[in-house]
Amino acid sequence: MARRLAKTDVVIIGAGWTGLTAAYELAHAGKRCVVLERGSYRHDADDFAAPKEHDELKYAVHHAHMINTRKETLTFRNNASQQALPMRRLGSFLPGVGLGGAGIHWNGQLWRPLPSDLEMRSHYENRYGADFIPDDLNVQDWGVTYDELEPHFDFYEKICGTSGTAGQMADGPREGGNPFEGPRSADYPNPPMRQPIGPTKFGEAAQKLGYHPFPLPAANATKEYTNPYGAKLHPCTYCGFCERFGCGYYAKADPIICVYDQIKSHENFEIRYQAQVLRVEKSEDGKTATGVTYLTEAGEEVFQPADIVCMNAYGLWNTHLMLVSGLGKPYDPKTRTGTVGRNYAYQTLAGVNVFFEDQVVTNPFMGAGALGTVIDDFNGDNFDHSDLGFLGGGYIACTQTNGRPINYQPTPEGTPA
Structure with a gap:
């Protein structure tokens, strides 16, 4: 039986670009927001500074900023006649984990x-x-x-x-x-x-x-710049460590410096780390989301009730959550009916x-x-x-x-x- 917490106005799944921006806007509109992030805290000033961030083997080859496919992955097949097998090595897409999500190691093409x-x-x-x-x-x-x-x-x-x-x-x-x-x-x-x-x-x-x-x-500042939320960005140094790396120069835009630093102290904002969301819970009639159940770092199941559930994870993880939660009709490629999972593209x-x-x-x-x-x-x-x-x-x-x-x-x- 999952432990039930006090109800919040909004629960947000994922602390990347969309999750943190939704939290900023909703918190300033008077809504109490709880953000659930499956990874850990990290920050540009401490974790992405040179020279330690300029470790090509660790970050570009071994994908230290991305998900660990031994812990969490997805299955893949080229067509419906094949058996779907788990993906054990990251390929074209590199999902993030931790504060900022994939917005940390993106290359900034906007x-x-x-x-x-x-x-x-x-x-x-x-x-x-x-x-x-x-x-x-x-x-x-x-x-x-x-x-x-x-x-x-x-x-x-x-x-x-x-x-x-x-x-x-x-x-x-x-x-x-x-x-x-x-x-x-x-x-x-x-x-x-x-x-x-x-x-x-x-x-x-x-x-x-x-x-x-x-x-x-490019989501790289070319001069000193202050964004609408009050975040200060500095000119890009053209260091060559952009994609697959975090930016310690405050030059490449990311969700931490552009959004999180401007919302982290707001009274309507709370973020919980190492919170792996398992499913979205529904009302008895199945028509309303009532909150989410997630797993803490200690392995405890917790239910966070909320009036609004925002699914702000990567598109594939949102689809996975909808499927395991019984939300929407799954897409069937044979009949071409249903919407959940349809037309994913990269x-x-x-x-x-x-x-x-x-x-x-x-x-x-x-x-x-x-x-x-x-x-x-x-x-x-x-x-x-x-x-x-x-x-x-x-x-x-x-x-x-x-x-x-x-x-x-x-x-x-x-x-x-």
């Missing part, structure tokens, strides 16, 4: 969706006809439009102190930005990052070919290494997780898909993230192993 991304089915059908999308594709509109979400995109960019160059403002286009993006109500809060020689040459070549290069939008990237002649020195160690020059000419529906047999696209970028000594060893073709 994209807005294209307006057509949010209305994909209606957009493509309107442009190419109702028969353009095959029946076996689960393409659908999001149900919210770019214009509805734009004020929230703008606010989040201000929370992160995002650097970049606007391409489309409400009163018209701007030089140097992305001409394909949706209209912005305000420019980026920080000027773009300084581009090294590789991305600079990429931008020059793209422009000569008639494309439209722009600096990659980024798909491909890349090549480019080698310059001896006189061009790129200094790759001067990098950042979101440092680069991009073209969006082949993204979304920014080009004619009429006779291509596919829809969608992607950006093309030249990025310079790091020149770290273990994983970064590019060699020209033919180099002996």
Whole structure:
């Protein structure tokens, strides 16, 4: 029998970007918030400072900031005919654990969706006809439009102190930005990052070919900056330890410095660590969430009742919690009915290494997780898909993230192993 605690207004699962931001907004609106985080406390000032954070083996190779798949994992299969097996090594996605979640080791690329991304089915059908999308594709509109979400995109960019160059403002286009993006109500809060020689040459070549290069939008401050919550960010040092690492310079935005430090002392805020949520509890009629049951570090089951349950974990863990809690109808790929777990998607990237002649020195160690020059000419529906047999696209970028000594060893073709 789980021990029952005193009721709170809101219980929030996960202390990452969305969980802490929800707590900030709700606490200031007068709601008592309890945040449950399965990992431990950590902080930029103590845990991410150089030189100890600049340990490539510990953090980039052994994934010290991510979940331990021996303790908690998920099963995986390529298609429904295979047996699902547990994932024992982290691959493309790197779920976080601890205060700040994956917002600690993210690389800080901060994209807005294209307006057509949010209305994909209606957009493509309107442009190419109702028969353009095959029946076996689960393409659908999001149900919210770019214009509805734009004020929230703008606010989040201000929370992160995002650097970049606007391409489309409400009163018209701007030089140097992305001409394909949706209209912005305000420019980026920080000027773009300084581009090294590789991305600079990429931008020059793209422009000569008639494309439209722009600096990659980055959640890295490029000057002293104070966000709307009062958090102070400092200019990026281009240290090359961004993705898979925490930032001890207060330069890369993360949930700890941008949100947690500004809410941690609020009377309506409480956070509990090593709290592994097991399930969302429901009322007898099954129509209302009544709170969550979680496991403490000592192994005790505890029930935290609440008027509101906010599921702010990673998308896969939210889905898992909904399935084990009997919330919603699970998606069935055979009948294509149900919603829980449907259309999970993750980024798909491909890349090549480019080698310059001896006189061009790129200094790759001067990098950042979101440092680069991009073209969006082949993204979304920014080009004619009429006779291509596919829809969608992607950006093309030249990025310079790091020149770290273990994983970064590019060699020209033919180099002996």
